[in-house]
Amino acid sequence: MLLKTSTSPHVHGDTTVRKMMVRVLLALLPAMVAYCWYFGWGLLINITIAVATALGCEYLMLKLRQRPVNPFLSDGSVVVTAVLLAFCLPPLAPWWLIILGTGFAVVIAKHLYGGLGYNPFNPAMAGYVVLLISFPKEMTVWLPPFILSELNFSLIDTLNAVFIGVYPAGFTLDALTAATPLDLVKTQLSIDVTIAETKNAYAIFGDFGGLGWEWIGNWVFLGGVWLIYKKVISWHIPVAVLASLFTIALVFYLKDADHYASPMFHVFSGAAMLGAFFIATDPVSAATTPMGRIVYGIGIGILTYVIRVWGGYPDGIGFAVLLMNLAAPTIDYYTQPRVYGHKRS
Amino acid sequence: MRRLYNFPGGVRPKEHKRESTAAPVARAQLPDKIILPLHQHIGVPAKPVVNAGDRVLKGQLVAEAGNNISAPIHASTSGTVLAIEDHAIPHASGLPAPCIIIHTDGKDEAIIGYGKPRDAGILTPEQLRHAIKQAGIVGLGGAGFPTYLKLANEGKKVGTLILNGVECEPYITCDQMLMRDHPIDIIMGLMIMQRALGINRAIVAIENNKPKELELMQEAIYEVGTPDIELVQVPTVYPAGGEKQLIQILTGKEVPSQGLPMDIGIVCHNVGTAYAITRAIEHNEPLISRYITVAGSVAKAQVLHVLVGTPVSHLIEQCGGNRKTLSRVIMGGPMMGFALLDDEVPVVKTTNCILVNSVVSDVPLPSRGDFALPCIRCGACAEACPAGLLPQQLYWYAHAKDFDKVQDYNLFDCIECGCCDFVCPSQIPLVQYYRYAKSAIWQQEKEKVVADISRQRHEFHKFRQEREKHERELRHKQKRQVVEGQSTQDDKKSAIQAAMERVRKKHEHSEVSPKNIDNLTEQQQKLIEEVEARRKKKLEEIKPENNQ
DSSP states (O other): OBOOOOOSOOOOOSOOHHHHHHHHHHHHHHHHHHHHHHHOTHHHHHHHHHHHHHHHHHHHHHHHTTOOHHHHHTTSHHHHHHHHHHHHSOTTOOHHHHHHHHHIIIIIIIGGGTSTTTOSSOHHHHHHHHHHHHOTTGGGOOOOTTHHHHTTOOHHHHHHHHHTOOOOTTOOHHHHOOOOHHHHHHHHHHTTOOHHHHHHHOTTBOSSSBTTHHHHHHHHHHHHHHHHHTTSSOSHHHHHHHHHHHHHHHHHHHHOTTTSOOHHHHHHSTTHHHIIIIITTOTTTSOOSHHHHHHHHHHHHHHHHHHHHHSSSSOOHHHHHHHHHHHHHHHHHHTOOOOTTSOOO | OOOOOOOSOOBOOOOOOHHHHSSOOEEOOOOSEEEEESOOSSSSOOEEOOOTTOEEOBTOEEEEOSSSSOOOEEOSSOEEEEEEEEEEOSOTTOOEEEEEEEEEOSOOOBOTTTTOOOOGGGOOHHHHHHHHHHTTOBOTTTTOOBGGGGGOOGGGOOOEEEEEEOOOSTTOOHHHHHHHHOHHHHHHHHHHHHHHHTOOOEEEEEETTOHHHHHHHHHHHHHHOOTTEEEEEEOOOBTTTSHHHHHHHHHSOOOOTTOOGGGGTEEEEEHHHHHHHHHHHHHOOOSOEEEEEEEESSSSOEEEEEETTOBHHHHHHHTTOOGGGEEEEEESOTTTOEEOSBTTOBOOTTOOEEEEEESSOOOSSOOOOSOOOOOOOOOHHHHHOTTOOOHHHHHHHHHTTOHHHHHHTTGGGOOOOOHHHHHOTTOOOHHHHHHHHHHHHHHHHHHHHHHHHHHHHHHHHHHHHHHHHHHHHHHHHHHHHHHHHHTTTOOHHHHHHHHHHHHHHHHHHHHHSOGGGSSOOHHHHHHHHHHHHHHHHHHHHHHHHHHO
């Protein structure tokens, strides 16, 4: 009697790609809630549009590439891409901006490079950077915290703003928006206003970073720690990103506190926390050896600081991640761990 | 307390050891047929010394060792040799191989002297090794390397003996039950090994999920052992029982890549082997039976004391498994065992577990989905790899058939433990890729050797042709030089003339006189002329007569 054969191992653990992706989304949930608390409904609308676009594009591309739809569509990776991209967009971003960015991320950055597992660049960041370069005006309309709730800006008002660009009577987009703390510090420094003076003059700063932003950062941090605990990500990249960003900021801060923001400000502002735990850790495009991940993370931390302080953009996480994506294969090659029984060098 | 070291990686699959350790060990029923493959060990196959039709007794030698790296095989019970022919054997390839098939007679009659106690104390290390070799003992942990070879200690290289009672794979419990039933015999076997090796230091390692057996073994050491025998609990992590990993846990040392434990002064044996040695040395019983776990989709999972050569189907039935609903049968554990193509194959000396999976309940071995997602480079495999490899890179290059690169990433340090495969979220059959790459590389190398030989032959042929051509040219040149030397400053014409002259002269001479009459003295010449004249005359005399 002939039996079915299989090759060892015959048992498997229960981790799946989908489980990992679901956990990433769960870990983002507290930060999402905090985001909505400070900045209104915009994020949820961003996420909804982005996820719908991403699923549609994924389906289309799988069909075009003649790949099985079900396993890929249900692996959750495209949802994570969409949510992360939505997280990086301004809360009142127009709908077409979101669709454009998500479409670029899924169709070009992911599928044209071979789909899941083959994309050299982080798709969410590729989409984000394309939008940032192409639509600088739309991409920089940020809100100060609580403004929408103070002004009773309802969900319907938000939907109107996003989809048809119409604001309730008495509101204009310009009246609502304000520079982010990172942006403000940068523009003020360029006109010789010291950081301390800027912080006193504007009410958008919190204890470390921006008001509201730093609390979102805290929740991102907690979510990230949970991901490390659940072994969805390893500690190497987040620790390396934050430690290197902190260290380089500390060096310049100690040298000249008037012109260089504090390390805590850098770590808790912009997308640093999100980038460290959720974006730089995208396994497909990151370095994969333990040592390589540390090098990769340090690269992102330093590049982020360089772009923030001396570059043309207020935040640099997106560019830093993409640049280090380029370097990942080389980093992996030179950071292979020592194999059992081989000489210690 | 010994300081323990960590090995990197490892996984913690569900153990499933309770099911088969609840009941005491039972003896497997005597099957109708015993099938003894001639190749149950590492090395060359054994050579049969019986013929079809012979009656054999339990413990009788039926096949002798093929050479020094081989092991003899003994009849597991009494009966008649039915045939010596190809039969399905437990091997991943599923190919049949030569076996001695014995029809059992149910009498279980043993040869004279079988089971007779003997005083091992008087045996020298050399005699011990010889007796262990004669008993057909091979490593019972799974590899099946002839044990006596690992008990030689030339140049006193080995300083530490490790007795492996870790048994880290899920479901497998035969060593555990052996330690429960025969701790004293195991320790005595260990001491025989120590004597054969001429060393005192020994470590017995047991995983800390077997507290009962730990205690029993500790008592046995107190009772019959020496203070030099140390019992160590090791953490329950798969693959802590792998030889290389166990050495690392206990000593912090690593076996050099492509090397042997002996290179760092260590030798490892399995507890089952120690027990077999005691039976062979103290009781004159060759290796004809062993403990085997039968688990999975059977009514009664248990450890059986089984005669080597018993068909697997027989054991499944005894444990209440339904042969009609079998889907998969694994020999060995779920992590490193292999699937049998046929349940009629016999168990062999190295069989430790039969894991049964039925179509009714796919519980023990859930089928892997047909569809694996692409690698997302999450690195879970690298974190799980006990060898410190980068399985994701190995997969990448094995998949791309880049066999140079895959060796750059040290494919051949992979022990195929399956940890990477176990943790892979994309459910990629990683180990299968590594096996494929390894065999493809071996194949390439084999072909390369053949190609090298024919290339060498071709090159030598070419070299010979060249040499002959060269020699010919040299000869011609020399000849030319000689010719040129004779006809100095003469032009070509005169050279040709001279040659023609020589030829002509030669012809002239050869017509009248053979070569051996050149340069004769005057006297000789005269004599010859006389002889010639006589001959002429005679010829003329004869001629007319002939014409008539």
